[in-house]
Amino acid sequence: xxxxxxxxGSVTTKAVVLVHGQWGGASLLATGADNRGSAExxxxxxxxxxxxxxxxxxxxxxxGYGRINAPFAHRQVTEITCHGKGCHALLPQTRxxxxxxGQDSKVIRVDDRGRVVDFVMNDKCAAGTGRFLxxxxxxxxxxxxxxxxxxxxxxASVPISSTCTVFAESEVVSYVAQGRPKEEIIRGLHEAIVxxxxxxxxxxxxxxxxxMTGGVALNRAIVEELxxxxxxxxxVPPHPQLVxxxxxxxxxxxxxx
Amino acid sequence: MNLRPYVSKLDWQKHLRNPRTYGVLExxxxxxxxxxxxxxxxxxxxxxxxxxxxxxxxxxxVVWTNVYTPPELIWALGGLPFMPEVxxxxxxxxxxxxxxxxxxxxxWYSTDLCSFHRCGLGLALTNLAPRPDVILATGHLCDGAVKxxxxxxxxxxxxxxxxxxxxxxxxxxxxxxxxEMEALSRELRPLLGGDERLRASVARNSNLARRYLLEINELxxxxxxxxxxxxxxxxxxxxxxxxxxxxxxxxxxxxxRALHLRVRLNRPAIPRQRFRLLWLHFRxxxxxxxxxxxxxxxxxxxxxxxxxxxxxxxxDPHAFxxxxxxxxxxNPLWGPARRRAEQVxxxxxxxxxxxxxxxxxxxxxxxxxxxxxxxxxxxxxxxPFLNLEGDCIDARNAGPGQMLTRLQAFLEVLEGRKSGDxxxx
Numbered sequence: 001x002x003x004x005x006x007x008x009g010s011v012t013t014k015a016v017v018l019v020h021g022q023w024g025g026a027s028l029l030a031t032g033a034d035n036r037g038s039a040e041x042x043x044x045x046x047x048x049x050x051x052x053x054x055x056x057x058x059x060x061x062x063x064g065y066g067r068i069n070a071p072f073a074h075r076q077v078t079e080i081t082c083h084g085k086g087c088h089a090l091l092p093q094t095r096x097x098x099x100x101x102g103q104d105s106k107v108i109r110v111d112d113r114g115r116v117v118d119f120v121m122n123d124k125c126a127a128g129t130g131r132f133l134x135x136x137x138x139x140x141x142x143x144x145x146x147x148x149x150x151x152x153x154x155x156a157s158v159p160i161s162s163t164c165t166v167f168a169e170s171e172v173v174s175y176v177a178q179g180r181p182k183e184e185i186i187r188g189l190h191e192a193i194v195x196x197x198x199x200x201x202x203x204x205x206x207x208x209x210x211x212m213t214g215g216v217a218l219n220r221a222i223v224e225e226l227x228x229x230x231x232x233x234x235x236v237p238p239h240p241q242l243v244x245x246x247x248x249x250x251x252x253x254x255x256x257x
Numbered sequence: 258m259n260l261r262p263y264v265s266k267l268d269w270q271k272h273l274r275n276p277r278t279y280g281v282l283e284x285x286x287x288x289x290x291x292x293x294x295x296x297x298x299x300x301x302x303x304x305x306x307x308x309x310x311x312x313x314x315x316x317x318x319v320v321w322t323n324v325y326t327p328p329e330l331i332w333a334l335g336g337l338p339f340m341p342e343v344x345x346x347x348x349x350x351x352x353x354x355x356x357x358x359x360x361x362x363x364x365w366y367s368t369d370l371c372s373f374h375r376c377g378l379g380l381a382l383t384n385l386a387p388r389p390d391v392i393l394a395t396g397h398l399c400d401g402a403v404k405x406x407x408x409x410x411x412x413x414x415x416x417x418x419x420x421x422x423x424x425x426x427x428x429x430x431x432x433x434x435x436x437e438m439e440a441l442s443r444e445l446r447p448l449l450g451g452d453e454r455l456r457a458s459v460a461r462n463s464n465l466a467r468r469y470l471l472e473i474n475e476l477x478x479x480x481x482x483x484x485x486x487x488x489x490x491x492x493x494x495x496x497x498x499x500x501x502x503x504x505x506x507x508x509x510x511x512x513x514r515a516l517h518l519r520v521r522l523n524r525p526a527i528p529r530q531r532f533r534l535l536w537l538h539f540r541x542x543x544x545x546x547x548x549x550x551x552x553x554x555x556x557x558x559x560x561x562x563x564x565x566x567x568x569x570x571x572x573d574p575h576a577f578x579x580x581x582x583x584x585x586x587x588n589p590l591w592g593p594a595r596r597r598a599e600q601v602x603x604x605x606x607x608x609x610x611x612x613x614x615x616x617x618x619x620x621x622x623x624x625x626x627x628x629x630x631x632x633x634x635x636x637x638x639x640x641p642f643l644n645l646e647g648d649c650i651d652a653r654n655a656g657p658g659q660m661l662t663r664l665q666a667f668l669e670v671l672e673g674r675k676s677g678d679x680x681x682x
Contacts (some may be wrong), residue, residue, distance in 0.1 A: 065658060080666035081673075104659075113674040118641070118667055121659075 001058045003195030004046065005082065005248025006039050006073065011102030011130060011217065013038040014245040015046035017057075017205050021253055025050030026226040026242055029073050035069035043072065059252040063244050065103065075255050079244045080108055082121045086247025087211050088114025092238040098197055098226065098234070099244075100216035102130040107200040110205060120203045130163050130197030130216050139172050140182055144219065151221035154187035168192070187221075194225045201230070211235040213243040273385055279310035293518055293528060297511035298488075301495050305347075312337050312387035318449050318585050321389040323402035325588060326420075327574065327581050329501035331393070333459045334442055335449035339387055341377030341409065343404070343494045346542040348376060349650045354543060357383060358651055366408075371620040374405035381409040389415050391445065397422035397591040399623045409557040413555075418445075425593065426586025434582035442578075443614035453574075459501040460572040461579075466500045469509035471567055476516045477560060478608055480533065481525035483516040486559020487548040488526070490540045493564050531556035532671050535604055537563050537615040537631070538624045543652045547660050555668055557583035561608040563589070564598060594627035611671050612641040614664075619648040619655075641674070643667040 002024070007014045013031045017024035027045035031038045039062070047054060062073035063082040070076075083099045088110055097108040105128050109118045122128055137147050158180050160168055168189070175185050193216075208231050212223055217240035227234040237243055272278045283306045291299045312319050319428055320336035324343060348354050354372070356378025362368060364382055366375050380386040394406040396419055403419055410417035420437055423430040442451055469664035492512075499505030519525065536559045540548055551557050569584035585591070589600040605613065613635050617625050628644055635642035645663055648654035 065662065078662055078666040078669060080662075081669045114669050116666070118670070121663060 001253065002052055002056050003249045003252035004043060004057055004060045005086075005245040005250070005252060006043055006060060006064075006070055007079065007082065007242075007245035007248060008035055008039050008042075008061045008062065008064040008069060009079075009102050009244075010065055011066070011106075011134075012241065013042040014242050015042040016242055016245040016249045017046045017050035017052055018246075018249040018253065019050060019052065021250075024052060026239070026245070030084065031066065035066040036071070036143075037055040039066065039070040040072070041089065059255050061252040063248040072076050075252070077248060077251055080106055081116055082114045082119075082244045082247035082251065083213050084108050084110040084247065085114045085250050086243040086245075087213050087237060089246070089250055090243065091208045091209065091211050091235050094211040094235065096201070096204075096210045098201070098210065098212045098213040098217075100128070100130060100193075100197070100212070100222070101214040102134075103215075105197060105200065105208075107197070107204050109204050114191050118204045120200050122196065122200065128193050130214070132168070132193065133189070133216065133219070135165055135169055136172055136186075139169050140176070140186065142182075142186075142234070147189075148219040148221045150183040151187045151190045152224070154181070154183035156184050157187035157191055158184045160185075160188045160192040190219075190221050190225055193222060194229060197226060205231060206232070208232055209235055211237060213237065213240045215241040217241070259435070270383070270385060276310045276313040279306045279313070279550075282306050283310065289328040292482060292625060294515050294524065297492075297508055297515050300504070300508045300511045301492055303498075304499055304502075305494065307504065308337065308498065309387070312339055315387075318390035320449070321386075321392040321406060323394055323399065323406060324497050325398050325585075326393070326395045327500075327584055328498050328505075329459050329463045330438065330581055332501040332678050333451050333456045333577065335444055335451035336391065336445075336453060337387075338498055339389065340375040340402050340497055341380055341386060341406075343497055344380055344386060345373045345376035345650050346494065346539075348380070349542040350544070352544055354379075354650050357385075360562060366405075368651075369620055370405075371399075371401050371618070372648055372654070373618075376650050378405050378408055378412075381412045387474065389413055391416050391418065391420045393441075394418065395420045395422055395585065397588065399621075401620070401622070402554050422585055422591065424591075426583070427474045430586055431504070431579055431582045434586065435578035436578055438578040438581060452473055456577045457574040460577060462506050463501045464571040466505045466509045467567060467569070467571060469506070469513045470496075470565070473509065473516055474561070474565060474567060474641070476513075476520055479520055480560075480609065481527070481530040482558055482560045482575055483519035483524075483526055485526035485552050486534070486536050486562055487540070489535065489559065489562055489565060490548070492641055493562075496565065506596065513629075527552050527556065527558045529556045530558045532611045532668060533558060533560040533609060535559075535563070535601070535608060535613045537601065537613065538618055539564070539649045540616055541647055541652070541655065542649050545652070545655075545657060547647075547657065547664070550661060551664055555665070557664075557668055557671075559614075560610055561604055563597075563601065566604060568600070590623065594630045597627055601631060602634055602638055605635070605638065610640070611674075612643065612667060614643045614645055614667070614672040616649070617644050617646045619646070619651065641667065641670055 003018045005016045014028045027042045054125045060073045060074045062070035063079045067076040087097045099106045105122045217236045223234050286303050316338045320331045328338050355377045360382045361375040362378040392410040394403040572580040589597045632642050
């Protein structure tokens with residue numbers, strides 16, 4: 001059976017194709033303003049990579065905040081359940097998942113079968129998300145990859161007191177004007193994100209093993225800082241930004257069209 | 258009856274203040290054909306129109322007060338109760354809250370404060386609501402309510418009274434609060450005219466309504482449940498204002514008949530009830546798909562909501578003030594949060610719910626402050642708990658997509674529990 005999971009996030013849209021439960025192909029592209037168009041494009045590209053025709057696909061599950069904009073999907077499942085299922089399949093010892101995406105962050109507790117037991121999502125603002133890092137990278141005239149490198153090399157950090165992304169950006173600009181080292185400001189920004197994640201983890205409780213998914217999991221500085229705070233290793237599955245789509249494709253395997 | 262398109266086309270502010278508007282609307286309700294399954298809706302609507310007509314005509318002195326003040330107190334004092342928080346919900350449902358919120362904001366009322374109060378103050382500042390003769394705040398539950406009612410009293414230049422309610426209730430506290438109410442009734446008698454006969458009639462009507470409400474709550478424990486949470490959380494306006502009046506008795510009698518009939522005919526509120534939920538606090542009152550999606554599309558019916566929990570005894574006309582005092586002090590939302598948590602657990606068992614949703618209304622310290630204890634109590638009992646952040650009145654404080662994702666994920670957790678062996682009910 002061929003199944004597809006499509007994860008329409010605020011920043012990127014991802015699709016994963018499974019052929020008889022095994023990885024067939026995947027795609028990742030910017031979501032942009034046209035959710036529906038990006039979902040369709042991601043699906044087409046992933047199918048091409050897997051060498052599969054559309055009519056061969058048995059079930060498609062859509063997830064992510066734009067899941068309602070995938071008219072071709074047979075089912076819509078939230079990203080919370082999909083990340084739980086996908087991460088558990090990749091790292092079966094996982095019981096706590098931290099997913100930081102473009103516009104929201106979540107902490108998900110799963111049981112030994114990858115079923116969601118409890119979850120918590122960030123509140124309404126974008127602080128503590130990928131968007132927060134993007135805005136700050138622009139303010140500091142660097143890129144996301146460069147930020148992680150600079151943060152890891154910093155000897156000290158500048159405390160970022162604002163919780164709002166816009167106010168934090170002003171704070172960053174002020175620190176730059178004061179001549180504070182860029183890497184220390186960036187380290188402070190990373191710590192501000194981890195502060196938020198730590199509070200969310202406190203709400204649902206931490207049960208090892210802990211894994212991190214979503215695009216921000218590619219940032220080693222965040223992963224290391226979180227692990228240091230928890231006193232645990234934070235595992236990152238391969239292609240962490242595809243975990244939601246992968247989980248959706250796995251759910252599609254058990255669903256009927 | 259959807260009035261929204263008509264209201265937006267009218268010069269509604271002018272008509273809102275005109276008692277004739279409510280008379281005309283009341284006549285129009287005679288064209289509204291209802292059967293025994295929904296006659297209570299018409300009864301509630303008509304009662305609300307009558308109250309507004311009387312208030313704008315100033316048939317009796319109008320007393321502004323906050324929700325959770327027993328309406329029997331105002332009726333027995335001889336006034337017509339007007340609760341700006343209830344009016345805020347009605348205005349929000351008509352899509353007209355933003356202008357009133359803006360008016361309050363322009364008058365230094367911070368957006369960090371409760372939008373029920375901001376909207377209520379907006380009603381005062383724009384002079385849209387029936388003008389009060391007296392404003393009476395009760396100190397239980399919400400300090401924000403006392404402050405905004407005081408601000409409204411300043412706007413109108415009318416006397417402002419506060420009933421101080423002790424935090425925890427025993428015999429001594431009941432006696433103290435009853436004496437306070439009795440003294441207030443003596444002071445307000447020349448203005449409002451309440452007397453012993455009125456108190457006896459209010460007590461009789463209140464007790465009749467209470468008896469029907471108890472029967473209704475019994476019917477709601479059935480599976481499938483005969484009443485939807487969306488409607489129950491709308492008709493909460495009746496609970497806040499009508500008990501103590503013949504209209505209140507009529508509404509609850511009609512509602513009891515409707516639900517009884519629905520059970521007998523096997524006509525549940527929602528045809529496909531996959532999950533039963535307990536709802537804490539209120540719901541979004543502005544046009545929002547949240548509750549209808551939850552109940553009608555996802556099949557998760559709100560089997561009960563804590564606001565309809567009857568925790569008070571019948572009123573004895575000979576001990577009227579102490580009866581009301583005991584009721585206020587016994588409100589599980591007032592006093593130690595542990596008491597509320599215990600009631601929640603009782604309701605979880607009584608209504609055999611699969612999960613609990615606390616609607617965390619922005620700026621509501623009194624309800625949100627109890628969330629850690631509510632969450633840990635539910636977790637201890639193995640009941641999934643969702644703290645759903647949003648706003649009852651101000652749509653700007655809540656994204657519908659964000660709320661739906663949280664609710665859908667919560668239902669997926671419940672689904673996982675049902676499909677596994679650890680589901681409860």
